[in-house]
């Protein structure tokens with residue numbers, strides 16, 4: 001994060017798979033997420049804003065809302081992160097029972113925060129479930145069961161017991177963000193869930209990057225993994241023949257992980273990597289074209305720009321957290337000031 005004058009954060013535009021997915025799904029959602037919601041977080045004692053803009057505050061709240069499936073995924077990720085960091089700090093691995101308690105408490109706490117609307121105090125620090133907010137059918141027991149089975153499978157897997165805890169493994173990072181540049185002015189970000197260097201026999205070594213998945217296998221995963229490989233080469237000079245990528249589909253059981261790359265049955269396709277590099281550069285440039293220059297802080301594109309239309313594929317709207325605002329505008333273009341007035345008139349009760 002870069003801070004510019006008067007203790008304000010600089011709104012930077014870097015490629016990430018989630019930013020690109022929003023850009024492709026709906027440009028209005030992209031504007032709400034990356035421009036409209038900017039500086040909508042609660043005021044802190046060290047920032048120089050005189051007040052928080054109500055439209056930004058409302059969009060920031062909606063942006064931080066999660067559907068239940070994503071919520072479970074984030075609780076599972078946080079539990080694994082906690083378990084690995086505890087081991088890293090103390091050399092004692094929490095017991096399976098402790099891990100189960102951690103994940104179950106995380107699910108229960110999030111559901112309680114959401115039902116009690118605690119997110120009104122701070123949308124990022126308290127869970128807001130899309131199902132609660134939009135009064136959709138919701139049953140908490142499958143969530144708890146899924147979270148528990150994901151951590152059980154992870155805990156008993158060879159990934160943890162035989163690789164991560166092995167003397168040959170040198171841990172390099174947990175929930176670790178990598179920023180890399182593919183050409184001047186084009187920056188991208190990936191986050192490795194967990195990665196290590198595996199010291200094999202005969203002085204050979206490999207980087208293994210793990211990716212915990214609570215959802216199903218999809219085509220998007222391949223793009224994500226190839227982006228990890230690009231980052232490994234640029235950030236750590238790790239060539240493909242020294243790299244193993246391991247997505248772990250946690251709900252499929254302790255053997256739900258796959259291995260691509262060095263000495264594995266499934267290689268990493270170098271042609272696809274070159275194609276992805278080109279695609280990232282082209283997608284990042286398309287997003288950068290709409291983004292204010294680095295030294296033009298505070299000047300953002302307007303929501304009514306032709307570049308930010310509502311998606312025509314309204315199937316996306318059913319699971320979109322911004323749906324109540326789009327419905328309130330009747331999917332008509334509104335200037336920022338009009339949106340602000342609409343929010344004050346209709347949604348003031350959503351704010352603290």
Ligand code: SF4
Pocket residue numbers: 026027028029032310311314316317318320321322323324326
């Ligand atoms: S509700 Fe639909 S049109 Fe509105 S931001 Fe979401 S996806 Fe886009």
